[in-house]
Amino acid sequence: MASPEERIADLGLTLPEVVPPLAAYVPALRTGDHVYTSGQLPMVDGKLLVTGKVGAAVSPEEAxxxxxxCALNAIAAIRSVVGDLSRVVRIVKVVGFVASAPDFTGQPQVVNGASELLGEVFGEAGRHARSxxxxxxxxxxxxxxVEVVAEVR
Structure with missing residues (x-):
């Protein structure tokens, strides 16, 4: 069975450097058998490539x-704490926040982008509770x- 890092490569992705904090917090923190990520923005090479409200300036597909x-950045933050993604036992919880136009109600479909990537990278261990x-x-x-809570060993 392929490691999470191998699955990331198979998807044609590269795990980025951890996004530096924008304020007074750390990107991820381990306590006991869990790693909690701070909210991860869709930063690529230190920049947001897309801004605005979903359902207005940003399409649901783009969001x-x-x-x-965001999920790829969260995976990088988790790896920065545990060193090896094979130590992830399970993705426990994902919370996705969607900046929404007043009439936009498709938040679950937007956050599927994060959930689907976590499933592709971690397999069954990537299935999680979510908001x-x-x-x-x-x-x-x-x-x-996107925020992620992972159980690790």
């Missing part, structure tokens, strides 16, 4: 892809932000 970027929440605005006018 779903940005949620996938998808619409919000008025996110840091830097990001369209989506």
């Amino acid at each position: 779903k892809e940005q949620a996938r970027v 998808a929440v619409g919000v008025a605005v996110l840091p830097l006018d990001a369209p989506v932000e």
